[in-house]
Amino acid sequence: MLTAEDKKLIQQVWGKMGGAEEEVGAETLWRMFTAYPPTKTYFPHFDLSQGSDQIRGHGKKVVAALGTAIKNIDNLSQALSELSNLHAYNLRVDPPRFALQLLAQCLQVALAVRLGKEYTPEMHSAVDKFMSAVAAVLAEKYR
Amino acid sequence: MVHWSAEEKQLIASVWGKVSVEECGAEALARLLIVYPWTQRFFDNFGNLSSPTAIIGNPKVRAHGKKVLTSFGEAIKNLDNLKGTYSKLSELHCDKLHVDPENFRLLGDILIIVLAAHFGKDFTPACQATWQKLVGVVAHALAHKYH
Numbered sequence: 001m002l003t004a005e006d007k008k009l010i011q012q013v014w015g016k017m018g019g020a021e022e023e024v025g026a027e028t029l030w031r032m033f034t035a036y037p038p039t040k041t042y043f044p045h046f047d048l049s050q051g052s053d054q055i056r057g058h059g060k061k062v063v064a065a066l067g068t069a070i071k072n073i074d075n076l077s078q079a080l081s082e083l084s085n086l087h088a089y090n091l092r093v094d095p096p097r098f099a100l101q102l103l104a105q106c107l108q109v110a111l112a113v114r115l116g117k118e119y120t121p122e123m124h125s126a127v128d129k130f131m132s133a134v135a136a137v138l139a140e141k142y143r
Numbered sequence: 144m145v146h147w148s149a150e151e152k153q154l155i156a157s158v159w160g161k162v163s164v165e166e167c168g169a170e171a172l173a174r175l176l177i178v179y180p181w182t183q184r185f186f187d188n189f190g191n192l193s194s195p196t197a198i199i200g201n202p203k204v205r206a207h208g209k210k211v212l213t214s215f216g217e218a219i220k221n222l223d224n225l226k227g228t229y230s231k232l233s234e235l236h237c238d239k240l241h242v243d244p245e246n247f248r249l250l251g252d253i254l255i256i257v258l259a260a261h262f263g264k265d266f267t268p269a270c271q272a273t274w275q276k277l278v279g280v281v282a283h284a285l286a287h288k289y290h
Binding site: 027030031034035036105106108109112113114115116117119120121122124125128 | 173174177178195198199252255256257259260261262263264266268269271272275276
């Protein structure tokens with residue numbers, strides 16, 4: 001699935017965020033809540049107003065988890081095992097096959113907004129494949 | 144019928160006004176063929192699609208991308224009658240082209256990423272939300288005559 005070239009490109013993209021991971025995470029979530037209001041149903045306990053501390057905090061968590069996944073890209077199943085359990089048994093978010101597509105789309109938009117022309121088709125493709133791989137692992141234990 | 148608020152119409156018009164239909168159309172189609180290579184199945188007669196560079200430089204891809212986005216412009220002019228506007232095109236995609244409507248969703252999402260890269264921060268979350276809604280209803284209208 002993920003070629004050596006893909007892996008290189010993903011590292012590159014992540015590198016280009018240059019410390020702004022938290023912002024990218026928060027923006028991704030905010031875009032998701034704005035464009036896909038049903039996703040808010042999973043956060044009734046959050047202050048979902050723009051710029052809220054909870055959105056920032058959670059965005060940071062999500063991006064950190066993706067960062068960990070990237071560092072362990074050759075063993076996603078193991079690296080994301082606990083998150084996989086969490087999503088399947090506790091959070092029970094609509095299977096990541098579907099829900100993660102929305103998050104992935106918004107992450108892509110957030111990256112494209114930041115990187116502009118630098119967000120090449122090859123990077124776009126690599127990130128898309130990576131997010132699919134993450135979604136597949138997160139969905140592993142659903143049933 | 145889909146309802147569009149004044150704000151949504153504004154967000155659509157303001158983005159569309161600054162879009163180069165030729166450039167964005169070509170880029171969106173190229174990215175579709177690159178990111179989701181199986182979509183190349185519809186373009187056997189387009190010649191060289193063997194690499195991202197080949198796809199981006201392919202004149203047939205550029206021309207067809209422009210065609211597709213020009214048609215999108217028609218949708219924008221007829222927001223209150225998308226199903227009617229796309230009735231014939233829907234039949235065409237079903238009966239002659241045999242395109243799975245899922246592909247419309249993929250292209251729509253890619254178009255949004257292209258716009259985001261183009262407009263940067265100006266492509267605000269509110270903008271994205273409106274455009275996600277737009278590509279969604281366009282995809283729905285294109286799928287409407289399938290049988």
